[in-house]
Structure formats: structure tokens, C-alpha cells
Amino acid sequence: MGSSSARTGEALFERMVKVVPGGVNSNVRLEVAQRYFARGAGARLWDTDGQEYIDYVLGQGPAFLGHAHPRMLAGVTESIAAGMTFAAQTEIELEAAESLVKALVWADMVRIGMTSTESVQAALRLARAATGRRLFLRFRGQYHGWLDNVLVNSQEPWPRVASDGQLASSLDESITIEWNDLEAVHQALAEHPGQIAAIITEPMMLNAGAILPEPGFLEGLREITTAHGIILIFDETITGFRLGPRGAIGRFGVEPDLAIFGKAVAGGFPASVLAGNADLMSRFAKGTNHSGTFNANVLACAAIVHALAIMQSTPIYDTVERTGGQLMASLRGLFADFDLQLQVRGLPAAFHVAFDTADPVRSFADLQRADSERYRRLVPHAIDSGVWITGRGIWYVSGAHDDATNDATLARMTNALKKFVEHERIE
Numbered sequence: 001m002g003s004s005s006a007r008t009g010e011a012l013f014e015r016m017v018k019v020v021p022g023g024v025n026s027n028v029r030l031e032v033a034q035r036y037f038a039r040g041a042g043a044r045l046w047d048t049d050g051q052e053y054i055d056y057v058l059g060q061g062p063a064f065l066g067h068a069h070p071r072m073l074a075g076v077t078e079s080i081a082a083g084m085t086f087a088a089q090t091e092i093e094l095e096a097a098e099s100l101v102k103a104l105v106w107a108d109m110v111r112i113g114m115t116s117t118e119s120v121q122a123a124l125r126l127a128r129a130a131t132g133r134r135l136f137l138r139f140r141g142q143y144h145g146w147l148d149n150v151l152v153n154s155q156e157p158w159p160r161v162a163s164d165g166q167l168a169s170s171l172d173e174s175i176t177i178e179w180n181d182l183e184a185v186h187q188a189l190a191e192h193p194g195q196i197a198a199i200i201t202e203p204m205m206l207n208a209g210a211i212l213p214e215p216g217f218l219e220g221l222r223e224i225t226t227a228h229g230i231i232l233i234f235d236e237t238i239t240g241f242r243l244g245p246r247g248a249i250g251r252f253g254v255e256p257d258l259a260i261f262g263k264a265v266a267g268g269f270p271a272s273v274l275a276g277n278a279d280l281m282s283r284f285a286k287g288t289n290h291s292g293t294f295n296a297n298v299l300a301c302a303a304i305v306h307a308l309a310i311m312q313s314t315p316i317y318d319t320v321e322r323t324g325g326q327l328m329a330s331l332r333g334l335f336a337d338f339d340l341q342l343q344v345r346g347l348p349a350a351f352h353v354a355f356d357t358a359d360p361v362r363s364f365a366d367l368q369r370a371d372s373e374r375y376r377r378l379v380p381h382a383i384d385s386g387v388w389i390t391g392r393g394i395w396y397v398s399g400a401h402d403d404a405t406n407d408a409t410l411a412r413m414t415n416a417l418k419k420f421v422e423h424e425r426i427e
């Protein structure tokens with residue numbers, strides 16, 4: 001499978017790279033530039049050579065319902081058949097907003113956008129408008145989009161710009177500290193008294209590792225921000241509607257002032273959401289600008305409405321919890337059988353696999369212990385064996401994964417590990 005069968009992908013890449021830089025339209029995909037998929041259904045993908053894979057990337061998270069979910073396809077197709085963008089409001093937009101507010105419970109209002117990158121910017125602008133302050137505090141290893149003021153290289157020495165052409169001065173807007181460290185938060189606040197508009201965090205760290213908030217950490221952030229009049233922003237782009245019907249907020253029981261949703265919120269279709277209380281959010285109607293030609297287009301809104309309806313009317317969270325939990329346990333067993341120091345950490349809906357030995361992993365600094373290059377060498381064997389994963393080590397589980405995909409994954413990973421071990425022995 002995989003490399004031996006990636007002939008069509010290589011040929012398509014040769015053509016693509018002539019017209020698209022690097023052969024990809026998002027730099028995150030450079031590591032898979034020669035991979036071309038023809039279709040996806042449920043938890044499986046087929047490449048352009050007809051080879052089948054069990055998918056644990058899920059488009060980097062969005063396909064929480066599985067690919068090409070029939071109810072999503074039917075509902076969205078019906079809505080867009082009557083047109084997509086009208087530069088005015090639609091009833092499906094109202095339905096999406098009302099469904100979101102009802103599902104989230106803690107939030108009064110939403111603004112619907114296209115990407116989380118944009119919704120993060122809207123949140124930061126709102127926080128500055130509300131507080132009259134300039135800085136925001138964020139955490140090492142977390143990702144909030146690719147724009148200048150949030151893109152950070154977290155490797156030593158950190159923080160620094162992560163791209164040519166990125167203004168170094170844009171990082172002056174933020175302070176970056178290690179996650180799960182309330183002391184560091186207190187210290188940053190003491191060093192910048194009265195200057196911090198917002199603290200933005202993934203409520204579970206999933207852009208590097210799969211790190212749970214330590215007991216008291218999110219609660220501590222809530223207390224500190226309330227005490228200092230700072231806006232607390234949860235970036236739930238990955239966690240939202242994945243960790244439970246109310247995302248990380250429901251799971252961990254701490255409510256922010258603003259939260260950003262993306263990925264799972266629209267069942268694999270492109271949409272993002274900024275949610276918050278009426279006090280803050282209504283600023284958008286009174287001088288705080290947030291715009292976008294494609295904001296709340298019919299496709300995005302129909303996708304949100306149908307995704308929420310599916311997530312609310314099916315036992316998807318129980319399914320993911322059970323299937324993902326069993327997979328985590330069986331992978332642990334398999335890695336032990338091979339005597340490999342591969343650790344599986346996180347939650348059934350999103351977990352991280354790394355060559356590492358010791359607990360705990362609380363922060364980006366702790367993740368540096370893992371041998372990520374060794375994991376990257378394992379990935380092609382998994383892909384060749386029919387398990388679609390990326391070098392980042394994060395595995396996403398969808399409602400379409402089941403006992404059959406678990407069994408097949410175990411068999412395929414056994415094959416992959418045999419080849420990997422053999423390969424390491426030769427080298």
C-alpha cells in the first residue's frame with residue numbers, strides 16, 4: 001500500500017507543484033504534498049490509486065461525524081440549491097445562531113465566520129475594545145491561526161516569529177508562557193500591570209500533544225481574569241463539540257468570556273464561530289468591526305444546523321468515548337508487545353502518541369522529551385499499512401469509527417510496527 005501505491009499522487013504532485021507553491025494550499029500539508037485522496041466515507045479514505053485507509057487525521061479534526069455523512073450532504077445540498085451568498089440575512093443563519101446559543105448554554109450571542117484564524121482576531125479585537133488594553137497572554141505550543149500577531153515558533157529560543165515576512169514587532173502584542181502554570185500567569189500580570197486585555201488558551205492543549213488542564217488551572221485562569229478585568233478567551237477550535245456536546249467548557253466546567261469554535265462545529269464543512277455574552281458581543285453592533293463577504297453563508301449555516309442536530313440526536317459522544325477509549329488501550333497493549341516506549345495520552349476523542357517514557361506531560365516543555373523524529377519515521381509504515389496519521393502524533397476519533405475500524409487498525413498497526421522495528425534493526 002502507500003508509497004508503492006502512491007504513483008498517481010506523485011504524478012498529480014508533479015503537475016500541482018508547477019501551479020501551486022509546494023504543491024499545497026496550506027503549509028501544514030507540506031509533509032503530505034504527494035498524497036491525493038479521491039474520496040472519503042465514514043472513517044475511511046481512498047487515495048487516487050484506490051488504496052483504502054482508516055483515517056485518524058479527519059481533515060485535522062473537522063470530520064467528527066465521519067466523511068460524507070449522508071444527513072450532512074442531504075441537508076447542506078438542499079439549502080445551497082437555493083443560493084449561497086446574498087449580503088443580507090437568511091433564515092438558516094438565524095437557525096444556526098439560535099441552535100448554537102442553545103447548545104452552548106453559557107453564551108448569549110454568536111458571530112459566524114469562515115475560519116478560526118479570523119474568529120480569533122475578532123475575539124482579540126473585542127477584548128481590546130472592551131478593556132482599552134493592548135496586550136494578550138497566550139501559551140507556548142498553542143496555535144491560534146497563521147496571522148502575524150498569533151503565529152509563534154515555540155522551539156528554543158521562544159517565542160519568535162515562525163515565518164519569513166512576519167513582522168517581529170507583531171509579537172510585541174503578546175506574552176507567551178508555559179501552559180498549566182498559574183505562577184507564570186501571576187508573574188506576567190505583575191510585569192505588565194493593567195496592560196493585559198485577554199488571556200487566550202486552548203482549554204485542552206491539542207496543537208502540541210494532547211495535554212489536559214491540570215485540576216484548578218482553568219479555574220485559576222477564570223479567577224485571575226475576573227479579578228483583573230481581563231477577558232478570558234477559550235480557543236475551542238479543536239475541542240468544541242468534540243470533547244462533548246458543550247466542548248471543553250462542558251467537560252471541564254469553566255466558562256470563558258469568549259470562545260472560538262471551528263472544525264467539528266460544522267461537521268466537516270468550512271465555518272467558524274465566536275461566542276460570548278451579550279455585553280461583549282453586542283460591541284460588534286456599536287463600533288467594533290467584524291466583517292466578511294462569506295460570513296454566515298448558507299453552506300456554513302446549513303452545515304452548523306445539521307451538524308448540531310446530528311450531534312444532539314445520536315449517541316455520538318458515547319460512541320467516540322467507547323471506541324476511542326478501547327483504541328487507546330489496545331494501542332498501549334500493542335506498543336508494549338513490541339517493547340516500544342510509545343505513550344498514548346489524552347482523551348478518546350483526541351489523543352497523542354509519542355516515543356516518551358516518563359509522566360507527567362503538563363506543557364510544551366515536557367513534550368520536548370519525546371523523540372518526535374523517531375515517531376515521524378514510524379508514520380510512513382502506518383500509512384503504508386493503511387492507517388492515515390500524521391507526524392504530529394495526534395489521533396482524532398470520529399463517530400464513524402467503530403469496533404471494525406479498531407480491529408483493522410490493530411492489525412494494520414501490528415504490520416506497521418513489524419516493519420518499523422525491522423527497519424530500525426537494519427539501520
Ligand SMILES: Cc1ncc(COP(=O)(O)O)c(C=O)c1O
Nearest residue numbers: 115116117143144145235237262
Ligand atoms: C486551536 C486552533 N485555533 C485556531 C486555528 C485556526 O483555524 P483555521 O485553520 O480554521 O483558520 C486552529 C487550526 O488548526 C486551531 O487548532
